[in-house]
Amino acid sequence: MTGPGASPAQAHPFEDGLGQRPANHVPLSPVSFLARAAASLGDHVAVIDGARRLTYAELHARCRRLASALERSGIGRLDTVAILAGNTPEMIEAHFAVPMRGAVLNPLNTRLDPATLAVSLDHGAARVLIVDADCAALAGEALARLGRRPLVVTAGEAALPGAVAYEDLLAEGDPDHEPAGPADEWQSLCLLYTSGTTGDPKGAVYSHRGAYLQALGNALAFGLAPDSVYLWTLPMFHCNGWSYPWAVVAAGGTQVCLRKVEPAAIFHLIAAHGVTHLCGAPIVLTMIANAPPEARVPFAHTVRCATGGAAPPSTVLRSMEELGFRVSHLYGATESYGPATMCLPQPDWADLPAEQRYARMARQGAALATLEALRVADPATLEPVPRDGTTVGEILLRGNTVMKGYLRNPAATEGALGDGWYRSGDLAVWHPDGSVEIKDRAKDIIISGGENISSLELEEVLTQHPAVMLAAVVAKPDPIWGETPCAFLELKPGAAVTAPEILDFCRARLARFKVPKAVLFGALPKTSTGKIQKFVLRARARAE
Incomplete structure (x- = not known):
């Protein structure tokens, strides 16, 4: 009924009086995983780093100290806190402490050059840079290129002018600090720069909600549990280590650090x-x-x-x-x-x-x-x-x-x-x-004489050769066919093979139009996460 005299619209019984309250609605955030693990698994080993061990209770207290210290240092909501470190306990702590403060974590690729790091620090407007000792020289060169200087915090035996020692910063923080959590689960949590396989890195922004759900999805799919022991062979700076710093904690497992x-x-x-x-x-x-x-x-x-x-x-x-x-x-x-x-x-x-x-x-x-x-x-x-x-x-x-x-x-x-x-x-x-x-x-499909050739199919065949450790195939411009496959091979240590032998191997396993027209040997260019940089190889193929 509408018009004059109509009764006010009535809320549906399943909505009337059933709104969100503090008791039934909390913004999703991966930070909550650590509080739960500390409460229920406080004495369980959370982190192993050489001879060092951190229980969940200790990890929780250290993260709260860091969040408190960042607050006392003037770091506020959505300020960027960058970290340049390998797979270390400090990197795990940053994944919880920075979002506890409501700030945005920016893990930086430790294998980039100083100029690229400086661009990332500038583009992300980092107000804090946490640096592991192994990365001190690299950080110093990157900082020298910045027009401003963030608060620099050094972990381990790093020596950078004007820096604050990580453990000294933690000592200033409150181990009983209670984080407020994100104002909204859509609040930005992390800034991750793409790895550069295309030569055009961009800064992807994650939310608290997304990280929470991704961590649970990984824990479920990978079968993580309290007795799981996860070894860090993936860089934590890469997609937040695929969200496993949070996923392992959500399951109550143990993380083992590995720097190299x-x-x-x-x-x-x-x-x-x-x-x-x-x-x-x-x-x-x-x-x-x-x-x-x-x-x-x-x-x-x-x-x-x-x-x-x-x-x-x-x-x-x-x-x-x-x-x-x-x-x-x-x-x-x-x-x-x-x-x-x-x-x-x-x-x-x-x-x-x-x-x-x-x-x-x-x-x-x-x-x-x-x-x-x-x-x-x-x-x-x-x-x-x-x-x-x-x-x-x-x-x-x-x-x-x-x-x-x-x-x-x-x-x-x-x-x-x-x-x-x-x-x-x-x-x-x-x-x-x-x-x-x-x-x-x-961009990696090779179109030769109107036929589509999958570079992955060729790479699978090439790596079946006993001398080949890694293979990458890209398109090489050709005046007759438009494009032809060009194979780049990295051989196993001590192995030897010739280009004609490789071509004979391929002819026995592939349609003739798919066989590479050129074979080149040498170490393949890779990103920091081990992905082969085909844009580099395409440039080489064009130059041959």
Whole structure:
């Protein structure tokens, strides 16, 4: 009934008097995981760093001290706190203490050059820079390029002019400090710069809500529990370590710090601490699989290993299984808080021939439980492609675990999110079971004489050669065919092979039009997270 004399609109019984209250609505934030773990698992070891141990009660107190000290230093809501450190306890503490203060954490890539770091510090408007001793020289060069100087806090034996020692700063803080939490769960939590595989890094911004859900999605998919021991073989500066600093704490597990990824150290820590889980780029798996016998330490249990990026070659998957690792392949991006999908083995795979089983394992899988929607779609229409395992489309993502956008870059934000989906730029097929399988980056498909050639297919074949450790294939301009495949190979230590031998190997396994027309040898350029920088290789191919 409307018009004069109408009764006021009545609220629906399921809404009337049932609004949000402090008792039933709290903004989601990964900070809450630590308070819960400290309350219920206070004496449980939270962090292992060499001979050092931190219980959950100690970790919680240190994080509250740091949050309190930042507040006393004038750091307010949405101020940026940058950190330049490896996989250290201070990096874990920053993941909780900075958002406790309501500030924005900006983990910086420790393998970048000083000029790029200075640009990041300036673009992110960092008011504090926490520096580990191993990064002091790099930080000093970056700071010298800034027109202003943030508060510099040094951990360990770092020496930088005017810096405050990390432990001295903590001593000023209150271990009983009670953080207020975010005013809203959409509040910005982290600033992550993309790793630079395209040569155009951008600052992705995460929310408290997204980080909370991503951590729970990872813990569920990876099977984390209080008896889990997680080894840090993935840089924590990369997508917040795929949100595992929060995920492990949510599960009440133990984190083992590792500053430098070396096969001997990995095997030693697995055996010494009963490591159950680790993550890393395919290059990490390649290092483990090709570790010399003297670097290997036997262990009796199975270690779950998650890897992202290009699918590991079947030879690496086979070697990892033989060494006691169970590999799960992931897919994601900085823009999706790290993993968005995971390939989980199905019971019937055990009966498949080895090569078919490895091909299934190399798929990128299905969406994590906390991702709202996944689609493989026609890039022009955004309509889903058939789930036939053949039709190629672009991977699109939607949900709470997609970034808020790019800092101070509305055009790039609109380009990535403006169609109602996050457009990944990755080309894949959709299988009948709902799993996706990446075929290539859109820019990495090689179109030769009108035929599409997948660089990933060629790389899989090339890495089957016993002398090849890593392979990358890019398009090389050709006056007749438009483009032809150019292969760049990094050989195993002590191995030798010629280009004609590689081409003969490929001819026996590939259609003739797919065989590379050029083969080049040498170390492959990689990002700090082990991803091969194909934009560098494309430039080399054009110059050849």
